[in-house]
Amino acid sequence: MGENWIRPYPPGTGRWLVIGWEAAALAFLTWATVQHFDLIGHGVRAVAGLVAALWVIGTWRILQHGVYVSADGVLIRGLMRSRVLRWREIAGVHLHRATHRVGPWKIESGMTVLIERHDGATVNTELWAQGVDFHSRPKLFRAVYQEIRNRHLASAR
Incomplete structure (x- = not known):
């Protein structure tokens, strides 16, 4: 199959609202995880990095949806x-x-x-x-x- 796919409509601004909402929710999840498990140092960075990577992947899929x-x-x-x-x-x-x-x-x-x-x-x-x-x-x-x-x-x- 060809690689010349086009989306016959521009994405709506609602996508950006969803992405922002997800960023806020994941930031809260990260904070709650750090607080619940009393994480410090590398633990905080590992959780924050994992959640940030999930958000980037999710954002990419939302934009391509x-x-x-x-x-x-x-x-x-x-x-x-x-x-x-x-x-x-x-x-x-x-x-x-x-x-x-x-x-x-x-x-x-x-x-x-x-x-x-x-x-x-x-x-x-x-x-x-x-x-x-x-x-x-x-x-x-x-x-x-x-x-x-x-x-x-x-x-x-």
């Missing part, structure tokens, strides 16, 4: 893993109104983009209308959905 397209297919980068779907593997690209059940109640969580494979399985794309990238930009969410759908349709020709 999203859906990328190329002439070959779709690359979905999540926080923990990435996957590539070739256009020929994809039967369709659809909007899906996501709901979650909590006991007897259904809770609407907004629109997502799903990819349907030829074997009938569906793949979540990480694109969520209420997510950090599209929360205040609903037109962009629809435009990204149309871009992915149009690329899929064009690949079938």
Whole structure:
């Protein structure tokens, strides 16, 4: 597969809020760990270095998170893993109104983009209308959905 992946949307500013929130939470975790275990000297530096390395890796994954397209297919980068779907593997690209059940109640969580494979399985794309990238930009969410759908349709020709 080609290496010319592009993300058809700019990341939202909410990502930076998440990164800042995680930095504060990890700083608190580091402080609590040092206090709880009465660490000094090298112990403090080891814990701080480990937590800082985890934050850098997490920040990189948050910044890379999203859906990328190329002439070959779709690359979905999540926080923990990435996957590539070739256009020929994809039967369709659809909007899906996501709901979650909590006991007897259904809770609407907004629109997502799903990819349907030829074997009938569906793949979540990480694109969520209420997510950090599209929360205040609903037109962009629809435009990204149309871009992915149009690329899929064009690949079938």
